[in-house]
Amino acid sequence: MNRLINKASLSQTINAISAARFEGRALTTPERRRAARWIAARQGLPGAYGQTFAGFPSERSKGIVLFTGERIASASARHILGEEASRALRLLGVRDRIVTGALAAADEGLMRCLARAAEDPRKSNPGLFCCGKCSVGFWRNLLAGGLDRREERLRSGALHLRSVRDTEHGWRKFPFWYTVLALSEMDTREAKAELKHTAPALERAASRTRPSTTYARRRQDLAIRTLNVL
Numbered sequence: 725m726n727r728l729i730n731k732a733s734l735s736q737t738i739n740a741i742s743a744a745r746f747e748g749r750a751l752t753t754p755e756r757r758r759a760a761r762w763i764a765a766r767q768g769l770p771g772a773y774g775q776t777f778a779g780f781p782s783e784r785s786k787g788i789v790l791f792t793g794e795r796i797a798s799a800s801a802r803h804i805l806g807e808e809a810s811r812a813l814r815l816l817g818v819r820d821r822i823v824t825g826a827l828a829a830a831d832e833g834l835m836r837c838l839a840r841a842a843e844d845p846r847k848s849n850p851g852l853f854c855c856g857k858c859s860v861g862f863w864r865n866l867l868a869g870g871l872d873r874r875e876e877r878l879r880s881g882a883l884h885l886r887s888v889r890d891t892e893h894g895w896r897k898f899p900f901w902y903t904v905l906a907l908s909e910m911d912t913r914e915a916k917a918e919l920k921h922t923a924p925a926l927e928r929a930a931s932r933t934r935p936s937t938t939y940a941r942r943r944q945d946l947a948i949r950t951l952n953v954l
Contacts, residue, residue: 728759734766734779734805735788741812742791746942751816760818763809764826773799775833776806777826792901792946793939796857803854804861806830807870814868834871851881856888856898863906882907882914886921893925900925901943908950919950926951 728744728751730736741759744751751759769778779788779802787797788805796804813827841847841854850873853862863881866874885895885903894900895918904922907915919926929947 728755729762732780733783734763734777734809735783735790735801737763738805738808738812739789739791741815742808743942745815746791746945756816757818757820760813760816760820760823763813764820764823766809767826767830771802773802773806773833774830774837776830777809778802779805789939790899790902792899792905792943794899794902796899800855800857803858806834807858807861807865810834810870811865811868814865814870831870834865838871849880849884851877851879852884856895857902860898860902860906863910867906867909878910879912879914882910882912882918885918886914889921893922901946904950905946908946908953916954919954923951923954 728737728740730740737759741751743749763777766772766777766779768775771781771784772778778784783801783805787795788801789795790804810827810830813823816823838853842850851863852859859881862871863878865871866877871877885898888896888898890896895903900922904919904926907919926947929944930951932944935941935944
């Protein structure tokens with residue numbers, strides 16, 4: 725297996741692909757093809773959310789760790805894995821019948837889930853999906869080109885954040901760093917406003933001594949990059 729694939733963890737494989745993008749590391753064609761086919765083979769397996777991509781038994785029982793270090797458990801972990809795996813396949817850009825078919829099936833499953841959610845009159849915001857954690861995973865898939873109504877959903881989702889701001893320069897029920905990561909890819913007025921809201925927290929993270937752990941370094945790098953474009 726190549727350096728991207730963790731044979732016991734879909735989430736860590738996805739994080740390795742995200743890390744390559746975040747760090748600007750080019751992946752070889754064989755690396756991309758092997759990783760894409762490996763992820764595609766997880767489509768529709770037991771435990772997959774909405775016919776997307778299934779994590780392994782330990783991920784379903786113990787949860788997953790996001791690229792930005794937050795731990796997510798239960799149904800949210802299953803959903804986010806499906807969104808992030810779909811995003812990863814799009815980023816890998818492998819033109820392969822098996823990969824394309826798996827991604828199309830996952831998209832179809834997620835669109836069915838969205839359609840069911842839209843039937844609930846209490847859920848009128850097209851930019852939200854279930855809870856804060858899942859909404860950010862949803863945005864990340866949209867940002868990679870997945871699903872539909874991309875611009876509308878991203879603007880509506882980012883606009884919602886204003887109503888759930890907290891006094892710590894974050895948001896209630898939205899994982900801080902994962903949300904900042906998604907917002908940093910959005911080129912909208914609404915996203916920029918929320919990133920400005922986080923600026924004091926980002927400045928604290930950016931000014932600390934260089935961390936020793938992977939997730940803490942990643943968060944600091946994200947803070948510095950985000951502040952540089954505000």
